Amino acid sequence: MVEFKTHEHDVLVIGAGGAGLRAAIEASAQGVTVGLVCKSLLGKAHTVMAEGGMAASLANVDSRDNWQVHFADTMRGGQYVNHWRMAQLHAQEAPVCVNELESWGAVFDRTKDGRILQRNFGGHRYPRLAHVGDRTGLEMIRTLQDHGVHQGIDVHHECTIIRLFKDGERTVAALGYDREKGRFRLFRAGAIVIATGGIGRAFQVTSNSWEYTGDGHTLAYDSGAELIDMEYVQFHPTGMVWPPSVRGILVTEGVRGEGGVLRNSEGKRFMFDDIPDNYKAQTASDPEEGWRYTQGDKDARRPPELLTRDHVARCIMNEVKAGRGSPHGGVYLDIAWIKEKLKDAEQRIKKKLPSMYHQFKELAGIDITKEAMEVGPTTHYVMGGIRVDPDTQQSSVPGLFAAGECAAGLHGANRLGGNSLSDLLVFGKRAGEYAAKFAKENSGGKVADAEIQDAITEALSSLERQETGGENPYEIQFALQKDMQALVGIVRKQDEMDNAIDIVDGYRKRAQKVAVHGSREYNPGWHTAMDLHNLLTVSEAIARSAGSRPESRGGHFREDFPDKDEKFGKLTTVVNKGSDGSMQLRHDPVAQWPDELQTIIDENQK
């Protein structure tokens, strides 16, 4: 029998990015004991990389903004397969959450009259993103971290959860290991909140950090929860493409919000050539109008570079495919050109986009105040995830909650930039509140020792094989990423997705024979071996879900079905684990919104 240490908390939060921290703070404020498990050190989670800002209709820059417009923008951007209730709550509650962050010490950029400044972003009708230069995520996580550490929350640094346990139908405990020594830890809790972020590491080119291996998606799925919308993966249009080692690193949409334009190798601003019908009325008719919009002219409409991410990413792909790409397979993103318009352009770029300046200068040897950047699409975000009740964030498993990127519903088929950080706050808070409520009403579940030992035995199996030999976990991970990129990436076809399902199955068999050298102490080979199960599960969910949707919508684009199909626009893809352990898929109707929200959507179509 392998030993483990037991911890008791009323609420256990798995994941310490924006959503997890916000959930932990809220649960603690409700008067329950809280444990917070971080896969890395506290304050290093992926939220730190968010750049552009958080969307909230504060109406500080344009007084015409309100929650209704934000709601309508979110639904349009999500192609109307969002859960309307989440989109409504998000739009209504985001402003309060942003102001709350300020009361905890966040220092946002200011308007001339001393209020929180807001910037333009793709798909948002008005300047809506509260921000701090291009490091808004850092400001957010640091504020939550510095506030949270004084709330009596128990933080478990560098600890990874590998299994959830139920007592009957209810989630009652989680098993994890610490990185430092590889010791196992059992966390008993009245309620558990999953806030583990995304799945980007299932793809080869990604803006996501190593932690993004779909852990929470898989924990919930294995526990019987439903995953929805897994076909909707967001490929951010602008990632770095050169040099190879930095391929995929994010280039914020804020560059385009500040006036940056996309050009092909012929120097043409190609985004004006393809503007979707439902955005025509809101889009600038010429470059001059687009420029005026980025400079705050309220009568101007936004430039086509600020169309939704799914559309911009595909336009870039089309230019590259047509042979009009940049030397390293991207297109040009040019912010340096604004010197034609502004005397202080160089200072302005460095002030508004400091980390972009820094990133290109140090990693690519390019001065963005003087030259154009080379950019191309990068795997950025998964709209799909754990199906939750929109008000409480509880999953289909009692006592198991989810918030942030690993939860689904708010963003539909495509997330608008800036809606993620506000998502973390609004639904992190709700998850914490309702998890605390649940924990007050439920506690003391039982877990069988045999179940715990079974999970530990499985976790240790790769180390046990080091004498006899076996597969290299890194090799399987790289191969899977390469195949997912090629077969279920930004442009999809039926035969390729079917093929991907078989390939994933093959990798699963190989993953069962993985052998890892060394001990349990801070051994990344061992960690990679354990992450494989999660990567394979989300890869299968993405491939199956995508293969079941013969239409193109938002982040899901099919070469063989390039148009939208109204019939599928009314359906949500659901996967869950069947009693035989295989993945089951079905389509449920999209929840229909009340008439008053339809009126809001109609009014904002103009």
Next chain:
Amino acid sequence: MTEVTFRLWRGDKSGGEFKDYQTDVTEGMVVLDAIHQVQAESAGDLAVRWNCKAGKCGSCSAEINGNPRLMCMTRCSDIPLDEPVTVQPMKAFPVIRDLVSDVSWNYEVKQRIKPFKPRKPDNADGTWTVHQEDIDRVQEFRKCIECFLCQDVCHVLREHSKHDEFIGPRYFVYTAALEMHPLDTEDRLPEVKEAYGVGYCNITKCCTVVCPEHITITDNAIIPIKERVVDRFYDPLKRLFRKLFAKS
């Protein structure tokens, strides 16, 4: 493509040694890429801490050829590759394993610093009016990614191990950000003078030099904090005033 020798420290708190690994360096690679390549090719259990690989999270701090750097922001083309490249964990903290340091002391220090305490909201809707020029300096401090390289290079910690008496450059920046925050009402100067040990800093500016976020730690954070301490505690007129009007 060049084959390069990376001389990596392998071991744990009971001891260790440098071991050589060969790997190919291609255009644009950073040191962290090379470490990952070694990990995938020949040392699967090589411990390294990293997250974003974009200079934003401050996890991959180490000493490259003796210089405290972020591995993800150090391009191989900027260091000599015709001789072995040494990489070792930060010296100012205990080692966990290989290139990973135990930085938990930093988290304990932060916990001791009094948190942000805002004044009452200025406006009826619960918001404050704050102008950009009043927060420019604080925003510079808040760029900090907590990589702890400034702590690593600071001789008070690195050479003299004054971890119990001195909070280090990172936390003077943190304290300065709170003290200069236009909304904050807390007073931390007594601690700055005593428990935080600001007097140990003799302004060698090593911290400013290694900061990957280019925060002017010494000039903008530590010196102003020292000046506030001097004003408060060593100004002869103020001392006399305090003596005369001290509460009995």
